[in-house]
Amino acid sequence: MMLQWRDSSPGGKRRSGIARLWLALSAMRLPPILSQLLQGIQVPADLSERLYLDQARDFSYIMRAISMVGITTLGLLFLDFWHNPGAPTRCLMIALILATYAIIIAEGRAWLQKPDPSWRDAKLYFRRVNVALFGLGILWGGGWSRC
Amino acid sequence: MIHGSPNQRALIYGVAIGCIATPVLVSPSSSAISYWLPISIGVCISLCFNRDLYALTDLLSFIMLTGFCILYINRRLNERAVGAIRLEENAEVIKLLLRDFEESASDWLWETNAALELQPPSQRLAQVVRRPAEQLRGPFPAVLLGESANKEQRPGSAMERLNRAIAERSPFRDLVVPVTINGEERYWSLTGKPFLDKHGRFAGYHGVGSDITGQRRQQEQISFLARHDSLTKLPNRVLFSETLHESCERCENTGIALLCLDLDNFKIVNDTLGHATGDALLVAVAERLRGCIREFDMATRLGGDEFATILVTDKPEEALAVARRIIERMTRPFQFDGQIVKVGISIGVAMAPRDGKTPTKLMKNADLALYRAKEEGRGTVRFYDPEMDERVRERRALQSALHRALAQGEFRLDYQPVIDLATRRIAGAEALIRWQHPERGLLPPSAFIPLAEDSGFIREIGEWVLHEACTTAAAWPEPAAIAVNLSPLQFRDPKLATRVSDALASSRLAPGRLEVEIVESVMLDTDPVVEQTLRGLRAQGVRIALDDFGTGYSSLSYLRRFPFDKLKIDRSFIRDLGQTQDASAIILAIIGLAQRMNMVVTAEGVETTEQATLLSSFGCAQAQGYLFHRPMSSEAFSRLLAQNPPHPARPPAA
Structure with a gap:
């Protein structure tokens, strides 16, 4: 099926002209907004450590919650696809994802229990969890084709 | 490629969407993107394999939206986090500053809960109220202010305003309230503001307090000094005026x-004992004055040696009794550093409403009465009498006539001859001023000279006398001298010596034939101009005589300070000569003193031959009086001189 974008009536031509103009203007405005968003905010040097530690604490709680939801989803998928063919590969994928969630939960727990954490500890924690999240993303992204 | 039944595929899509959306919740963005990016790419690739264009397009737009949200929400979260940390830090700094302020400043902070109990009383506050912090429990402000919280409740007072503000839960600022701390009365300035809880209900007060006792006492001291005399501590003219005004309103x-x-x-x-003694005397007088009046009466120092009292009474006899008591107490001798000092006091009384209802009129009438009291011999009390006004009017009329008199030539000089007792010949004359008043006739100097001195017109009159006397004397045969009386006020004129020199030059009278007569009070004037003028006259060759010797202040130190040419014994001693031993003894002493100091002595007011003989035997060189000649006109004196010329061998006044 082919999408019909063009409208040959005079009113349609006018509308499509306005739409093109709007799109062009939006497209022009998008790059600076995105650039601003990507740059993030400039955290003052005296606050970065405090901010990092606060973020790490909140991050560990959120990641724990996301991991719990993710594990539950995995359970549902496992049950729903129980009778489908290709169970060994699927089970392996589920097991890997489960393991990654477990790692994320364990990292979070370890972080929360860390006595007197420093800015460097927080940075390390983020780095480790980011790696785990990247792996989790690949697993989830590539896993659909294995279901 | 995604396999399975349509339901399973729908589940997978749902899970995929959920997975892509989840990073929106994650912060920091690096972590969110670490998860979002691979999962988005993976899902897109899977959908590409399925060749599902609509689903892919939909998913791509969702991926873009979530990507945008991840960045945007993270940015906002970071901004808020930074703001929150800044706020927290600022609050911390403020708390530190307040603690610092409380520890180092004289002020302190206070806070109450909704039940108005101090929360918690700080150590600084405990120090200020000199009680342990545990004892500072109870309703504010009573727990802090002690007994003062219950006293001072009169309407409009700071305490009443504080209690009203607290009852109305409204703010109050710089309310100065009295506080009793360990029996000591102190003053606090309190500022407070109510604060509300998150539901908008009153949660208590917080504020600042400071001990302003020192400041308050300074203000009281300043206020006291503004209304009281710093020396005697009596109310001054300002407070007196206010009180008199109020008293007149209800008189x-x-x-x-x-x-x-x-x-x-x-x-x-x-002048004689010094300003320190003068000040001590004023303090002692003020103290005695306080002792003569009742608590609700008022004694005031108006300035210098002038005092006033306001008595609350409508009975003249009561005022008279108080005035007499004051006179009696003031005439008792004072003693300062072993020196006995005696003064008197003159009192003028005006009664309100009888003698006036306004402060100005009452004051004027009391002044008139005082003037009369002083005129009538001092040390007395006089009540205001409407006749006094008449006298003042007369006095004013005479004062204005004085100015006219000089211009219209109403003054004239008479001359009383001075006789050389050894040769019984005329040595000279004393010039005596007279005023030929067009209505009152011939007036003696005592009738107008004090007026001229009061109005300052004495200088013009004195200058006229000097010129007239010199001009007249220049026509007399030598060595007849002329004596001219100078007022003490003329000696305050720094140009007096020049004026005398001008008079001598214009009349061509030899300076040695002019004798200026001064009274003892001139020598008591500490102004250096006086002594400079006397020395200037002496340098010109003018002779200086001390008039009315023996009646003044009997301070002989000025005889050493300035070499006079002549002493004139006052007529009061001459009157008693031959009648009392004392008079002879005093005259002998004066003559002895004068001879040893190389001064000539002239006796005034000699009326009998016996007096002249005695004076001659005592060694008195000159005399004047009715025994020899009465004052006479210049023509008569010239004729007298022609008949009885002065002894040529004797110097003019020696």
Whole structure:
């Protein structure tokens, strides 16, 4: 099926002209907004450590919650696809994802229990969890084709 | 490629969407993107394999939206986090500053809960109220202010305003309230503001307090000094005026007596014994004055040696009794550093409303009465009499006539001859001024000279006398001398010596034939101009005579300080000569003193031959009086001189 974008009536031509103009203007405005968003905010040097530690604490709680939801989803998928063919590969994928969630939960727990954490500890924690999240993303992204 | 039944595929899509959306919740963005990016790419690739264009397009737009949200939400979260941390830090700094302020400043912070209990009382506050912090429990402000919280509740007072503000839960600022701390009365300035909880209900007060006792006492001291005399601590003219004004407003009901008091001879004490003794005398006088009046009466120092009292009474006899008591107490001798000092006091009384209802009129009438008291011999009390006004009017009329008199030539000089007792010949004459008043006739100097001195017109009159006398004497045969009386006020004129020199030059009278007569009070004037003028006259060759010797202040130190040419014994001693031993003894002493100091002595007021003989035997060189000649006109004196010329061998006044 082919999408019909063009409208040959005079009113349609006018509308499509306005739409093109709007799109062009939006497209022009998008790059600076995105650039601003990507740059993030400039955290003052005296606050970065405090901010990092606060973020790490909140991050560990959120990641724990996301991991719990993710594990539950995995359970549902496992049950729903129980009778489908290709169970060994699927089970392996589920097991890997489960393991990654477990790692994320364990990292979070370890972080929360860390006595007197420093800015460097927080940075390390983020780095480790980011790696785990990247792996989790690949697993989830590539896993659909294995279901 | 995604396999399975349509339901399973729908589940997978749902899970995929959920997975892509989840990073929106994650912060920081690096972590969110670490998860979002691979999962988005993976899902897109899977959908590409399925060749599902609509689903892919939909998913791509969702991926873009979530990507945008991840960045945007993270940015906002970071901004808020930074703001929150800044706020927290600022709050911390403020708390530290407040703690610092409380520890180092004289002020302190206070806070109450909704039940108005101090929360928690700080150590600083405990120090200020000198009680342990545990004892500071109870309703504010009573727990802090002690007994003062219950006293001072009169409407409009700071305490009443504080209690009202607290009852109305409204803010209050810089309310100065009295506080009793360990029995000591102190003053606090309190500022407070109510604060509300998150539901908008009153949660208590917080504020600041400071001990302003020192400041308050300074203000009281300043206020006291502005209304009291710093020396005697009596109310000053400002407070007196206010009180007199208020008293006059209600004088119809209560009646008041205004007493104006003036110390007699205070100037002499000040000049002879020094200002320190003068000040001590004023303090002692003020103390005695306080002892003579009731608590609700008022004694004031108006300035110098002038005092006043306001008595709340409508009975003149009561005012008289107080005035007499004051005179009696003031005439008792004072003692300072072993020196006995005696002064008197003259009092003028005006009664309100009888003698006036306004402060100005009452004051004027009391002043008139005082003037009369001083005129009538001092040390007395006089009540205001409407006739006094008449006298003042007369006095004013005479004063204005004085100015006219000089222009219209109404003054004239008479001359009383001075006789050389050894040769019984005329040695010279004393010039005596007379005023030929067009209505009152011939007036003696005592009738107008004090007026001229009061108005300052004495200088013009004195200059006229000097010129007239010199001109007249220049026509007399030598060595006849002319004596001219100079007022003490003329000696305050730094140009007096020049004026005398001008008079001598214009009349061509030899300076040695002019004799200026001064009274003892001139020598008591500490102004250096006086001594400079006397020395200037002496340098010109003018002779200086001390008039009325023996009646003044009997301070002989000035005889050493300045070499006079002549002493004139006052007529009061001559009157008693031959009748009392004392008079002879005093005259002998004066003559002895004068001879040893190389001064000539002239006896004034010689009326009998016996007096002249005695004076001659005592060694008195000259005399004047009715025994020899009465004052006469210049023509008569010229004729007298022609008949009886002065002894040519004798110097003019020696």
